[in-house]
Amino acid sequence: MSRILREPMVIVNFKTYLEATGKRAVELARKAEEVCHETGVSIGVAPQFSDLAAVAAEVDIPVLAQHLDPVKPGGYTGHVLAESVKEAGARGTLINHSERQLKLSDVSEAVNRARDSGLLSVVCANNPYTSAAVAALKPDVIAIEPPELIGTGIPVSKAKPEIITGTIELVRRVNVDVTILCGAGITQGEDVTAALRLGTRGVLVASGIVKAKDPHAVMLEFAVASKKG
Amino acid sequence: MSRILREPMVIVNFKTYLEATGKRAVELARKAEEVCHETGVSIGVAPQFSDLAAVAAEVDIPVLAQHLDPVKPGGYTGHVLAESVKEAGARGTLINHSERQLKLSDVSEAVNRARDSGLLSVVCANNPYTSAAVAALKPDVIAIEPPELIGTGIPVSKAKPEIITGTIELVRRVNVDVTILCGAGITQGEDVTAALRLGTRGVLVASGIVKAKDPHAVMLEFAVASKKG
Amino acid sequence: MSRILREPMVIVNFKTYLEATGKRAVELARKAEEVCHETGVSIGVAPQFSDLAAVAAEVDIPVLAQHLDPVKPGGYTGHVLAESVKEAGARGTLINHSERQLKLSDVSEAVNRARDSGLLSVVCANNPYTSAAVAALKPDVIAIEPPELIGTGIPVSKAKPEIITGTIELVRRVNVDVTILCGAGITQGEDVTAALRLGTRGVLVASGIVKAKDPHAVMLEFAVASKKG
Amino acid sequence: MSRILREPMVIVNFKTYLEATGKRAVELARKAEEVCHETGVSIGVAPQFSDLAAVAAEVDIPVLAQHLDPVKPGGYTGHVLAESVKEAGARGTLINHSERQLKLSDVSEAVNRARDSGLLSVVCANNPYTSAAVAALKPDVIAIEPPELIGTGIPVSKAKPEIITGTIELVRRVNVDVTILCGAGITQGEDVTAALRLGTRGVLVASGIVKAKDPHAVMLEFAVASKKG
Numbered sequence: 001m002s003r004i005l006r007e008p009m010v011i012v013n014f015k016t017y018l019e020a021t022g023k024r025a026v027e028l029a030r031k032a033e034e035v036c037h038e039t040g041v042s043i044g045v046a047p048q049f050s051d052l053a054a055v056a057a058e059v060d061i062p063v064l065a066q067h068l069d070p071v072k073p074g075g076y077t078g079h080v081l082a083e084s085v086k087e088a089g090a091r092g093t094l095i096n097h098s099e100r101q102l103k104l105s106d107v108s109e110a111v112n113r114a115r116d117s118g119l120l121s122v123v124c125a126n127n128p129y130t131s132a133a134v135a136a137l138k139p140d141v142i143a144i145e146p147p148e149l150i151g152t153g154i155p156v157s158k159a160k161p162e163i164i165t166g167t168i169e170l171v172r173r174v175n176v177d178v179t180i181l182c183g184a185g186i187t188q189g190e191d192v193t194a195a196l197r198l199g200t201r202g203v204l205v206a207s208g209i210v211k212a213k214d215p216h217a218v219m220l221e222f223a224v225a226s227k228k229g
Numbered sequence: 230m231s232r233i234l235r236e237p238m239v240i241v242n243f244k245t246y247l248e249a250t251g252k253r254a255v256e257l258a259r260k261a262e263e264v265c266h267e268t269g270v271s272i273g274v275a276p277q278f279s280d281l282a283a284v285a286a287e288v289d290i291p292v293l294a295q296h297l298d299p300v301k302p303g304g305y306t307g308h309v310l311a312e313s314v315k316e317a318g319a320r321g322t323l324i325n326h327s328e329r330q331l332k333l334s335d336v337s338e339a340v341n342r343a344r345d346s347g348l349l350s351v352v353c354a355n356n357p358y359t360s361a362a363v364a365a366l367k368p369d370v371i372a373i374e375p376p377e378l379i380g381t382g383i384p385v386s387k388a389k390p391e392i393i394t395g396t397i398e399l400v401r402r403v404n405v406d407v408t409i410l411c412g413a414g415i416t417q418g419e420d421v422t423a424a425l426r427l428g429t430r431g432v433l434v435a436s437g438i439v440k441a442k443d444p445h446a447v448m449l450e451f452a453v454a455s456k457k458g
Numbered sequence: 459m460s461r462i463l464r465e466p467m468v469i470v471n472f473k474t475y476l477e478a479t480g481k482r483a484v485e486l487a488r489k490a491e492e493v494c495h496e497t498g499v500s501i502g503v504a505p506q507f508s509d510l511a512a513v514a515a516e517v518d519i520p521v522l523a524q525h526l527d528p529v530k531p532g533g534y535t536g537h538v539l540a541e542s543v544k545e546a547g548a549r550g551t552l553i554n555h556s557e558r559q560l561k562l563s564d565v566s567e568a569v570n571r572a573r574d575s576g577l578l579s580v581v582c583a584n585n586p587y588t589s590a591a592v593a594a595l596k597p598d599v600i601a602i603e604p605p606e607l608i609g610t611g612i613p614v615s616k617a618k619p620e621i622i623t624g625t626i627e628l629v630r631r632v633n634v635d636v637t638i639l640c641g642a643g644i645t646q647g648e649d650v651t652a653a654l655r656l657g658t659r660g661v662l663v664a665s666g667i668v669k670a671k672d673p674h675a676v677m678l679e680f681a682v683a684s685k686k687g
Numbered sequence: 688m689s690r691i692l693r694e695p696m697v698i699v700n701f702k703t704y705l706e707a708t709g710k711r712a713v714e715l716a717r718k719a720e721e722v723c724h725e726t727g728v729s730i731g732v733a734p735q736f737s738d739l740a741a742v743a744a745e746v747d748i749p750v751l752a753q754h755l756d757p758v759k760p761g762g763y764t765g766h767v768l769a770e771s772v773k774e775a776g777a778r779g780t781l782i783n784h785s786e787r788q789l790k791l792s793d794v795s796e797a798v799n800r801a802r803d804s805g806l807l808s809v810v811c812a813n814n815p816y817t818s819a820a821v822a823a824l825k826p827d828v829i830a831i832e833p834p835e836l837i838g839t840g841i842p843v844s845k846a847k848p849e850i851i852t853g854t855i856e857l858v859r860r861v862n863v864d865v866t867i868l869c870g871a872g873i874t875q876g877e878d879v880t881a882a883l884r885l886g887t888r889g890v891l892v893a894s895g896i897v898k899a900k901d902p903h904a905v906m907l908e909f910a911v912a913s914k915k916g
Contacts, residue, residue, distance in 0.1 A: 048768065049771075050767050050771045053740040067766075073705040075703070076787075078753045078781070079753075080703070083708050087737075087738075088738070099762060099763055099765060100764050100765025101334060104330065105327075105354075125333070125334075132403070133337070133366055150762070174365060206764070207762070245532060245535075245538070250541050250542045277539065278508045279507045279538050279542045280546070296535070302479070303474060303475065304475070305474040306471055307558025308557075310476075313483075313507075317512070319508075323536070329534075559791065562788065565791055585792075587795055587825070590823035591824055594819035594822070594861060595820055632860070
């Protein structure tokens, strides 16, 4: 895992924002790559499936899918294989984001599919209990994101620090190896520093960067802040 | 929880079998009640939502719903509240059966809704890893059921004992209190005894009883066998 | 169909409001029955699955389920059969409400299951085009409800009359027999009259009645207004 | 629409078969292009999302997505925009395939998203009634595929011709413009000819070509046969 993303890490979820679609996905990924080179901080980017190949061809930072279907090769029209995602150049994948949640058994199968394909698995969870549940499935990374804060600009690391510390406590009883990130409402460097000081190893962010007037500046701020954690 | 179902326990899932719908649901529940009285073994029955009230009005054994929606009172047409299920006379509920799986966050919320309403929560899981994940959500009961054996007559307790022992091992690392059941393919008393000897505290059964020529006889056999566990 | 609900009709969707759950579902249904007797207007009530039997036992007006699973008898834990719904006393069912939408093939199968079981099918749709699509499936009733107005108190019949007239026009090209209702935001008698004057044959309402301080008075107002349509 | 695929047409659904994933998707698309050049018959190919860009960059035949999410730009992690699909080089999309079915309102929205983005919409349906329902949504193409025949090698055009003729009859009452295809079990040229003689304008095929020992030969056979329709 550490070969794919070093800690502390920043993962930028491009969602389906136009600002991070098609050519603009490639441009945003390039800016992330610059910040990575400038600071040495590990930044991963997660564009839409159909943008994966173009992004991965252009940048030398880890590219992740935003979702992984829990299916093996066969008759599953409209789904995407781990094999295809990987061949397109992705090195990891988000799983179970609050905007693309899976049945429990499918979270498990998606983690297995990622592991078998050599993809870093970053599983999202909405609270400390579900985070502990996810920990039992042995993913590489857990990202705790309270859905009520996503996209609000109210940083989880400052507004609800007890969710982060509670998650870490419950997760560690189940799994001592998994990397823990947090997300939701992160828009400033100090939110990143706060997240790390609470015990996480990085952040998962989306609108805070994608929708920023100067995404390069914000990523730079985040990367610098992550060194203070 | 022990006030609702004693260990060892047998839970009969009526599914949507015609043999266990409407008046026939009431009849089958009466037979379960007879066996309970004859043997002292705790038998719960899980009819369809719309049969809950009629069944609960007629028998003095625990009645469970087959599913619980993870919603609070409000605008959720087509869903069913824990409050309604309870007022209809149910004392517990299955959650996340392989034929009615939920997103992870919804399994968590349904367990919370059951707890807050005083309903026994029996959460189903398909393998040892997802069982351990469920254990982190602190339900009253976990029922491990490998989907590939459901309805086959091939008993999980004899065909795949390692799934049961593996489940118990992983679950206990996360949760020492939860009651563990198993199900899938259970049709004979010896399958029940085997399940208990592997360390479970009972079984979740459906077609093995509902589709039997003489359900009373099979339930009696199961109840007697559960005393040998 | 006309044997189950006469035109003009008012269908009251109880949703999962506490004010219309358990004993309070029975009480609200009794008030609907009173209004039906006082005015001769056909009023149907749609409580939760687990309240169907208690409500149907107490009132002599049509009781509808809020949803119908598109399954036949078999292994479908957590689902509800048309057979069970009917035996509980329901005479019809909502299908595809915006809060419980189905895949297209399942809408079709649920309509078929209702028809084969002698249940009145009331299929909800969100716009004129999907209403026309539903019309091709030959349900008994179509209820057009723009989701953005549900629960707002802004009546579709006054705020968006063109949606109703557009629906009627498109539906009639496909199906000349189906009864057309509308819903969303209906809280006053004049909203009902407006709906009927636009060409519908009644309304589907929920919070406007369930959440009213005096549901009997509002239902009476609706019933009287429906005679002016 | 005719600018994207001419009639008669053959659309090859790559599903998630390994034989049509990654580089092998590109290879198979090249063979389709050869057949198109050899015969003048219009052949479209539908690879996975993450293979779209690589395939579209290499061939000069229409490339389709296998599914289209009914979402507009915004916070929809794990989904894919029409804008992204199009920028990757796709010129159309399947919608509502039986292996990736959508709620009715989402079929409608996906058709609208395709139309607004200049993507050819090919909506799948499972029977004549749902085909007529789809016709009301005004897609470019409807593909009728009885799910029970998919992947069987039993051709719908020979085993259930009444489904095709019934579909055409019901669809034409609702929509006189939409192009009608059929699929399921098509493995031989004579199945294609039969489909066209029943009144369709082409076929949607998957395993019959993807899993064939010599896909080029089968596509050639299909293309030649489609001229006899």
